[in-house]
Amino acid sequence: EEQEEDVLRELRLFLRNVTERLALDRRFKAFTKPVDIEEVPDYLMVVKRPMDLSTLLTNIDEQKYVTVGEFVSDADLVWQNALEYNPDSDPMDRHIRHRACALKDTVRAIIRDELDEDFERVCEDIKESR
Numbered sequence: 001e002e003q004e005e006d007v008l009r010e011l012r013l014f015l016r017n018v019t020e021r022l023a024l025d026r027r028f029k030a031f032t033k034p035v036d037i038e039e040v041p042d043y044l045m046v047v048k049r050p051m052d053l054s055t056l057l058t059n060i061d062e063q064k065y066v067t068v069g070e071f072v073s074d075a076d077l078v079w080q081n082a083l084e085y086n087p088d089s090d091p092m093d094r095h096i097r098h099r100a101c102a103l104k105d106t107v108r109a110i111i112r113d114e115l116d117e118d119f120e121r122v123c124e125d126i127k128e129s130r
């Protein structure tokens with residue numbers, strides 16, 4: 001009903017704000033757009049579920065997320081995929097892994113500092129009722 005739509009609208013506003021702040025952070029430039037499969041043909045052999053910050057925004061607008069937990073699961077794919085695709089001692093691999101770890105820590109810090117646990121509980125109750 002109306003109250004539920006109000007809650008989910010507030011969830012989308014929060015998730016857009018978090019995602020846009022990540023996309024503005026220069027450290028995360030490599031994560032802002034889908035990996036170009038033409039440029040990186042072996043990418044899909046390694047990474048089974050590609051994800052990037054622009055796709056997270058599209059998912060938010062398409063109302064894919066009913067809880068913050070669902071959003072964090074997709075956001076975690078971004079850095080997890082980067083660690084998976086960059087396992088070597090190659091300087092570029094290390095560089096991307098450093099940024100992937102920064103993304104992981106930044107997402108968790110924002111959610112811990114800015115998400116009200118009572119709000120997430122209401123979202124989870126809406127999800128269970130559907």
Ligand SMILES: CC(=O)c1nc(NC(=O)[C@H]2CNCCN2)sc1-c1cc(O)cc(O)c1
Binds near residue numbers: 092
């Ligand atoms: C996001 C990601 O996982 C990624 N990994 C890379 N790794 C390498 O280039 C390593 C792989 N091992 C051998 C030495 N090169 S480049 C790269 C990337 C960077 C961008 O600026 C845009 C983009 O779409 C993808």
